[in-house]
Amino acid sequence: GLCIAIPGPTLLDLQEQTNTDTEQISRLFTGRSVGYLFGSLMGGFLFDRVNQTCLLSLSLLLTAIGTAAAPWCTNFLFLVGILAFQGISMGFLDTGGNVLCLYIWGRGSGPYMQAMHFVFGLGAFVAPLLAEPFLSRTNSTNITDSTLDMIRFKFKQVARTVTSVFSSFTKVQFAYLVIAAFVLMVSLMFMLHCCCCGRCSCVAVKYHDSGVNYKIKKESPGFRVQILILLFVFYFFYVGMEVTYGGLVMSFAVNYLGWSKSSGTLVNSVFWGSFAAGRLLAIPLSKCLTPAVMIVADLVLTIFALAGLVIMLNTNHIMLWFCTATLGIGLASIFPTGITWAERYMQVTGKSTAVFVVGSALGEMLLPLVTGFLFQNKGPMWLMYLMMGCAFLSMIVYIIMQNLAS
Template identity: 40%
Template sequence: MTSSGVKHKHVRFASMEDQEEDTLFDKKTDAGLELRSALKATERTATPGGPDRVKVVGGRSGEGSFGRWVLTLSLCGSFLGLGMSISVLGPTFKDLAENVNKDISNISYIFVGRSAGYIGGSLVGGVLFDRMSPHLLLGFSMLLTSLGMYAIPFCRQAAVLTAFMSSIGMTMGVLDTGGNVLILNTWGEHSGPHMQALHFSYAAGAFASPIIAKMLFGHHGNSTHSVHPNTSHSSSTFTVTESMWAYVVISSFVFLFSLFFFVLHSRSTSPLDKPRTSPGRPLVARHHVALVALLFLFFFAYVGAEVAYGSFIFTFATDYAGMSQAEAAGLNSAFWGVFAAARGLAIFFAACLRPGALILLCLVGSTVSSLLLCLFSSQNVSLWVCTSLYGASMATTFPSGISWLEQYTTVTAHTAAVFVVGAALGEMVLPAIVGFLLGKFPHQPLLMYLSLITATFTSILFPVMYKLASAPGSQGSKRADADDGDGEYRQALLYSGGDEEEELN
């Protein structure tokens, strides 16, 4: 019996050795099927240096799915107000200078003040986003933005105006950082079209603000109205330029959407509002720091050129091209209108084109259009056509850049804060330089030179980033692994297989 038992035991292990490959294959296949169904329901996103977050990315019936759409619409409304708040500075820049008795070359530092606040707000938002309710954080940031926007028309001191611009920049930086991360946390892998919709809303607001400032309120030129209607016109000493009422309208809109976020905070019961911890390690690319640093420079140049062009095309058109204020406001709106339309189309393009392809199209278009603007900026027809092409080419770069990096590494609140800081630095430095130089050299197309330089720089930088992301030894594309259906499952099976091997030993 004993020898028979031993023989049976040896036969058993021989059979396992003969069929080891098939058995492990069957186990991995069964485990793979279970993992596929589990991973379709949830997606784990890790925060470097902190606990992982589990996000629902598949469609879910009931309150959760409805809540995600309500939150997305609220974020789109907030970015609509953000776009209006940022771009209204361009068409009202001269009026702000008149309010504080300055010329445009001596007041361009308000861009520095706003962008400095934007940088601080981005950093604060990256820290606070993981430590408090995102709904409450965004609600307070929008409320403070609306109060600051309301106060700007009544500023009569340059220092006070700069202080308000800086405070508004800080609250807008919190909103920008929090909004981008909240979209990623809400929709996960499927955030591409929603990210484009978020930034389309920003562009739509940027398109609307010149219309509100100059076509709706500024059609009487530089005429003013007394703030105190009971006083006589001759004794009135406190007047507001008509275009300044655009700030009041925009602040009221931003205040309205701040209430939406307070309501969402009071009614938040969805698991999306509270991150849940999960074991695992963050999916971070090997060259994560280098990629984030290069994208920081990329956004510095891109956003700086975008804001500078949108802010000064009105001044350039009137002073250099000889357009009337109405025509210049129309050109300004054409830039932001095509910009917004291209971002609207990108919502659908993002479903069939990878972010890298969208970025390449944008870079080619911005380089060609900025070159033509340098050559033919004095001709009104060329200015209209090339400005529209430039706006369309700049449209999807920022959201596509975030989505592109998300393919290779984890984008967290801290990472998004770095991007927003880079964008804010570009918004601070480049428009300030252009504003100063336009006051000194009003008959030179300096704005067009800046557009060409930044377009060339970003066109060189993106292939470097792509080469670094796809270099041998790097992690590779997370999305590509998800698309072929084997990447994450294979990694999980390796851990499972290692446990089984230890049990056999």
């Protein structure tokens, strides 16, 4: 969550550092997604064959290296390459984490899957707050941010202390280094667990059925292929929405509404904070609601929020706060709920997980690229128009998918 979200609030600083415009800098997400695509494909193959814990430790180590190196790049192409490298390791993480959760808890993994993805949302919420004290103050307006001052008080204290000691650290480099250090610590914890349990070997953990009884549709090869294709398309639109909005909403607030970087960062935090809250709420809800009901509710809430942004934002800028929070809640639990939905109709293995994770990677790769082009050349409101279109298409794909499964 920290690694996915940190480019969003620091995007304008990276843009200044590499001397690029919005269309060009949005290609960072595309570069990372290319790596994520390859990482997902390799992860889907390897996580069915070798020890998942050791692979997760290695992928976390590579993620830490990529995160630490990224903010020091002043050459745009080199920065894209570093994020592509980071994307490979994050593709491993995404595929491996979901597969390991299913292998441990089987078809009773719903609440655990929601909890795992909640922690992702929590990291994404913290990332803008961590970055804010280190952002440059150029091109900022004189808007007062008293609410933000209260939220970021402790982060500013840490920032002042550290920058007084390490005067060579400027702008956002330190925020990236803090995240890299945390990821490295988690990597070492996985490796320690792997070694202490005597499981650092090339043996995969076998699929575990928790004993929870569901009415599983009898699989046929044709049915499985159709469901996987639809999940591929569904996650293409969903993850594309999540990453594009989370990555560009700060730029939208600054460039279109004329807000300060601090206000834009707070909007970004509102999105990821409501995203985390939605995933936390989904943990108990997943015990009493079916995945189908949760997905429909999420998509309706998402469409409602984006409709508010498209229709009312030009006349009432406060709608950006309300609709961003609503959108975060609506998008929050779709990814893990989609996996548990699929688990009710077929066995989800590393390879099948890789299929819809690859769809996610392509959405993360292409939608920010298209949105960045339209944002720069047609106007920032195209961010909202495209998100609205993706939400409607996601709903259509899900209806087809549910009818097929039923």
